[in-house]
Amino acid sequence: MRNLDIATLRSLQGVAEYGAVTRAAEALNMTQSALSMQIKRLEEVFERPLLEKQGRGVVLTDFAQLLLTESRKLVAQNDAIIARFTGIRPDCCLRVGLTTDWPTKHLTLAVRNFREANPTVEIVLTDGNSANLIRQFGQGELDVILTTEADCREPAINLMQLPLYWVGAEGGSAWQQRPLVLTNALSCAFLDIAVVALNGVEIDWQHAPGIGSCERNLMLTAADQGVNVLLGGSIRPGLERIDHAGGLPRLPKAFLNMYMTKEKVADMAAEFGSYLRRAVEEEARELAA
Incomplete structure (x- = not known):
């Protein structure tokens, strides 16, 4: 029976958050070679590749995305056990879910700053659509x-409205094809926005065949197999905003919303929400610069 090294799982999470081995290594206070070795060790355990190059960065394979979801649970459980038996017991647990559509740089800092200010509050992070x-x-x-x-509908709190863009492969031509192939995941809110916009100007469209993860759909886009609708801060290496000169309809803005529980951890949720709001505002300022 093989055992998983928690440090290797933290490395995988770092690459997922920062989209590049170099930036992840800096955030984890490791050398790039050390982090690469951690990823290699994980690949040897599962005998499957975990990363794929995309432009100047890397993305997780479909298998790595599945592993990432389970690894977050294991790392959180590890941290909880360490805290419990070293005398640092959390006063409460705050369960936080973050959309994968928004950049993680300042969100990660928000979690870190909140934990430093509230060391007895355990944070369990989940990401997803x-x-x-x-x-x-x-x-x-x-x-x-x-x-x-x-x-934005109750009980959501709108933090800001953000422009959406038609995005395709660098130098790609998929946006000119008809029917237009949309690569957003079926569960993505932006897909419905794109469909309404296209129907409004009577442009034929179809969804990319097959069902896969967001990473898989972005890979299809980077391969010029269709177009995606994204926030500006979500445009990765290998992708670019489409200069369609009016060939595609204008997209409405998306709403970045926050929900906070009103149950027993309501006060702590509200405090964390203030950290989250500041992180979003800082990220937005950088994107606009």
């Missing part, structure tokens, strides 16, 4: 969530 996060929040499985949506 907004539809799933909203469902989990509604079922009481998450205490604070950050989502991207087509509008």
Whole structure:
């Protein structure tokens, strides 16, 4: 029976958050070669590749995305055990869900700063598409969530409205094809926005064949197999905003929303929400610069 090294799982999470081995290594206070070795050790355990190059960065393979979800649970459980038996016991647990549509740089700092200010509060992080996060929040499985949506409805709090862009492969031509192939995931709120916009100007469209993860769909886009609708801060290496000169319809803005529980950890959720709001504002300023 083989055992997993928690440090290797933290390295995988770092690469997922920063989209590059170099930036992840800096955040984890490691050398690039040391982090690469950690990823290699994980690949040897599962005998499957975990990273794929995309432009100047890297993305997780579909298998690595599945592993990432489970690894977050294991790392959180590890940290909880260490805290419990070293005398540092959390006063409460705050379950936080973050949309994968928004950059993670300042969100990561928000979590770190909150933990430093509240060392006895355990943070359990989940990431995913907004539809799933909203469902989990509604079922009481998450205490604070950050989502991207087509509008803002109770009990959501709108943090800001953000421009959406048609995005394709660098130098690609897929946007000129008809029917236009859309590569957004079926669960992505931006897909519905794109469909309404296209139907409004009577442009034929179809969804990319097959069902896969967001990473898989972005890979299709980078391979010029279709177009995606993204926030400006989500445009990765290998992708670019499409200069369509009016050939595609104008897109409305997306709503970046926050939900906070009103149950027993409501006060702590509200405090964390203030950290989250500042992180979003700082990220938005950098994107606009």
